[in-house]
Amino acid sequence: MYAGFFALLLFGSFFDSPKATFAASVTFKPTTPSLGVPENIQHLWANFAPYFAAAEYPAPPPGCVINQVERHGARFPTASNGAQIQSTVQKLQAVRDFKVPRLExxxxxxxxxGHDDLVPFGAAQSFDAxxxxxxxxxxxxxxxxLPFVRSTSAQRVVDSATNWTAGFSFASQNRFTPVLSVVLSESANDxxxxxxxxxxxxxxxxxxxWQAIYTAPLHAFFEQAAPGANLTDTDISNLIALCPFETVAKEKPSQFCDLFNQTTFEGFEYFEDLGKFYGNGYGQELGPVQGVGYVNELIARLTNSPVQDATQTNRTLDSSPQTFPLDRTIYADFSHDNQMISIYSAMGLFRPAQPLSTTTPDPRRTWLASKLVPFSAKLVTERLECDRKQFVRILVDDSLxxxxxxGGDKNGLCELDAFVQSQGFARSNGGGLFQRCFA
Structure with missing residues (x-):
């Protein structure tokens, strides 16, 4: 699992607000450093890409209230992934005679x-968020x-949550200091x-x-440049992943980035896109059902009503106003990228007309991990009140x-009741699929 998300729920009006003038006086002071790698390359790092807005945030129509979700910031590789990467590097370092100066x-x-933990660059991403x-x-x-903040229990996600609360407090000039109120154990319902x-x-x-296809030209390169290394397809993907991992960890371009061109990174991007689609998305039968519990919690918050769910919710926590209040203006939840993919799919977002091809990438596809779940990704569900009616709009990394x-209109708005009705998959507890998780 490579990442996480954050959920924010806001209730209120954006107009005639006594705090509007105070907000306008606040200066946003970004702390995330530049990585020194061209953005067109960074954006091909799929779910390892540093956060970037997929579009300019559109101001809401008059009288609006909002929900939001964000992934944790940049991190080290997971322990298992790091061990694989290190093994690949050792294969190359065992070569006696490199034939290409780039490998020296x-x-x-x-x-x-390190492994698993948030890196300073990732902490800065969350603070800036x-x-x-x-x-x-x-x-x-x-x-x-104040914002009500939850996190899953992985330390990098907890750290993302607390860096977010610190950034929120800093921007408010310490007038408002939200805290992490609930940590959901990953060994229990979560x-x-x-x-x-x-x-x-x-x-x-x-x-x-796809990995066999996109790495084929690179096998020829490494066989000539590092004779005897005998790299596998997975080894080559590991070396490509070292480019973003080292870059965000050291906050300067990794030398591994120089080993590959844009075409290679495009192949790697599609490799990760496929992993998300067939791992937790629409291409995995039991992928979307893993997002059902969160969608039902979202419906509860949007409608100010008790959670109705028989999947992975923690019923004890969700039934308590102390651990699942329904009277806040902002709710912030922090989790992982794989779970974000399951939530998108449970909600019906980014559904392609056809399953992703394993041999031929569609250059017009909207299923792009770099735009769905980059480090510090944001899924935002806004509840808006216009002309005494309740509406919903959803943004992913600021893209409406x-x-x-x-039945969304040109502003991406659909009536709250219509949105709730559209979530039949979640409201039916996944149509019986959740029981198949425990066959």
Missing amino acids: FLRNFTYDL GQLHFVRYSELISPNK TLDDSSCPDAGSGDEQTNV QPLELC
Whole structure:
């Protein structure tokens, strides 16, 4: 699992607000450093891409209230992934005679990345997200209506949450200091993690097909440049992944980035796109059902009503006003990228007309991990009140979603009741699929 998300729920009006002038006086002071890698390359790092807005945030129509979700910031590789990467590097370092000067740096290279934890760059991403969200939504905050913050229990996600609260407090000039109120254990029922479906499959079969295709030219290169290394398809993907991992960890371009061109990164991007689609998305039968519990929690917050769910929700926590209040203006939840993919799919977002091909990438596809789940990704569900009617609009990394699924208009708005009705998959507890998680 490579990442996580954050959920924010806001209730209030954006007009005639006594805090509007205070919000306008706040200066957003970004702390995330530049990485020194061209953006067109960074955006091909799929779910390892540093956060970038997929579109300019569109101001809401008059009288609006908002929900939002964001992934944790940049991190080290997971422990298992890091061990695989280190093994690949050792294969190359065992080569006696490199035939290409670009590989000579490996003579003195030491793999020294940690594992799983948030890196300082990722902490800065989360801190900046907290600042931005205060500046954007400060008119919805009061001392009695602070953001209610939850996190899944992985330390990097907890750290993302607390860095977000620190950024939010900093931007408010310490007037408002939200805290992390609930940490959901990943060993129990948890709507912020995809560990509640043990019999879910993986996307390895599909990703392996494409991996063999896109790495084929690179095998020829490494056989000539590093004779005897005998790299596998997976080894080559590991080396490509070292480019973003080292870059975000060291906050300067990794020398591994220089080993590959844009075409290679495009192939790697599609490899990760397929992994998300067939691992937790529409291509995995038990992928969307893992997002059902969170969608039902979202419906409860949008409608100010008790959670109705029989999947992975923690019924004890969700039934308590202390651990699942329904009277806040902002709710913030932090989780993982795989879980975000399951939530998108449970909601019906980004559904392609056809399953993703394992051999031929569609250059017009909207299923792009770099735009769905980059580090610090944001899924935003806004509840808006216009002319005494309740509406919903959804943004992913500030890109407004059309919401055809519930009759969305040109502003991406659909009536709240229509949105709730459109979520039949979640409201039916996944149509019986959740039981198949425990066959």
